[in-house]
Amino acid sequence: MTLLIEDNNRVRTLTLNRPDALNAFNEALYDETTVALRAAAEDPDVAVVLLTGAAGVQRGERPRRDAGPHHQPGGIHPGEHGFYGMLDVLADFPKPLICAINGVGVGIGVTILGFADLAFMSSSARLKCPFTSLGVAPEAASSYLMPRLLGRQNAAWLLMSSEWVSAAEAREMGLVWKVCEPDDLLSEARGYAEILAAKPISSLIAVKQAMVAPIRDQISAAVEREKALFVELVGGAANVDALAQFADRKG
Numbered sequence: 617m618t619l620l621i622e623d624n625n626r627v628r629t630l631t632l633n634r635p636d637a638l639n640a641f642n643e644a645l646y647d648e649t650t651v652a653l654r655a656a657a658e659d660p661d662v663a664v665v666l667l668t669g670a671a672g673v674q675r676g677e678r679p680r681r682d683a684g685p686h687h688q689p690g691g692i693h694p695g696e697h698g699f700y701g702m703l704d705v706l707a708d709f710p711k712p713l714i715c716a717i718n719g720v721g722v723g724i725g726v727t728i729l730g731f732a733d734l735a736f737m738s739s740s741a742r743l744k745c746p747f748t749s750l751g752v753a754p755e756a757a758s759s760y761l762m763p764r765l766l767g768r769q770n771a772a773w774l775l776m777s778s779e780w781v782s783a784a785e786a787r788e789m790g791l792v793w794k795v796c797e798p799d800d801l802l803s804e805a806r807g808y809a810e811i812l813a814a815k816p817i818s819s820l821i822a823v824k825q826a827m828v829a830p831i832r833d834q835i836s837a838a839v840e841r842e843k844a845l846f847v848e849l850v851g852g853a854a855n856v857d858a859l860a861q862f863a864d865r866k867g
Contacts (some may be wrong), residue, residue, distance in 0.1 A: 619648040626813035627806060628662045632669035641724055643695035650697040653705045663813035663820060665709070666805055667728075668716040699724075700839070703756055706731040707828075707835050710821045712812050716805040717741045718798065723755065726774070726791075730761030733824065735792040736805040737783045743791070749778035751854030753845035760838035764831070766790050 620631040630652050634640060641649075649667075656662045697705075706713070706728065715732040717725070721743040729735045737743075747754050754775050762771035770789040774781060783795045796804045812820060849855055 617648075618642075618645045619652055621652060623662070624806075625810045626661060626663040626817075627666055627809040628656045628659070628664070629666045629668065629806070630656075632667075640722075641699075643698065646699050646702045647695040647697045650702045650705050653702075653709055657705075657708075657710055660817070662711065663815070663817045664712045664714060664809045666714045666716060666809050667732075668718060668802060668805070699755075700843075703839060707757070707832065710824060711817070712809075712820055712824065714805055714809050714812075716801055717743070717792070718801050720744075722746060727754070727756035727758040727762075729791055730756065730758055730765060734805075734808060736794050736796055736801060736808075737786055737792040738798045738801045739783045739795050740798050741783050743781045743786055744778065745775050746778045748776055749858060751852060751856075751858045752849050753842050755842055755846070757835045757838040757842070759842055760831075760834055 618632070618634050620629075620633045622629045622631070630649065632641075632645060632649075634642070634645065653665065656665045709731070712733045713731060715729055715735045717729075717735070717737040719738070719741055721741065723744075723746060726743045726745050745754065745758070753759075758771075758775060762774060765771070766774065766789045770791075773779070774789070774791070781789070781791070783792070786792045787795045794804065
């Protein structure tokens with residue numbers, strides 16, 4: 617299984633389990649995560665979801681010009697739910713979602729934090745949004761969510777620079793809530809998750825609904841804008857050059 621599921625004290629922990637690929641999302645993991653989040657949303661015994669092990673996306677197929685609304689970013693043919701199916705579930709997830717980053721977060725391993733209610737990060741972890749280094753557009757409504765979360769300038773640096781961001785920098789930006797020692801990351805995240813999970817689920821859902829409802833349409837609009845920009849840029853000169861340079865480095 618590429619996704620491990622564990623329940624404890626009304627907290628459901630979803631652990632990405634692709635260690636040979638640095639826990640990178642692939643089509644199977646998009647689908648498994650989508651299904652698991654839907655199940656957690658509907659389970660009356662689950663109050664909070666803790667997502668951990670995320671280490672970003674590694675796209676194995678060369679982006680094509682014909683990537684469209686029925687294709688993943690990068691021109692990868694989607695699975696049953698795919699990248700955009702996972703985004704819909706994240707945007708609509710009705711219960712508290714906590715992310716714990718314990719390694720290297722790249723791409724969706726960073727932008728998923730825009731959907732998190734609380735985010736924890738290991739002091740040894742680091743993050744990168746590589747969009748400009750690949751000559752493409754941002755993803756996962758990050759163009760809307762990150763400026764709201766971080767402020768305009770922090771979001772501009774994160775999304776435009778393709779530079780690594782340390783745990784301390786992520787905390788200062790407001791991208792994560794707390795930075796923990798590596799060995800303490802999961803225990804601290806679970807501790808806070810259990811505090812929330814002890815509260816009435818109906819009240820947790822009401823708070824989250826009230827917070828998200830005013831921005832839900834803007835999230836969808838941002839995803840559509842990003843999708844159109846990605847299709848426009850993928851396969852263009854900057855993207856082709858970036859992929860060629862990456863292939864040369866790999867070779």
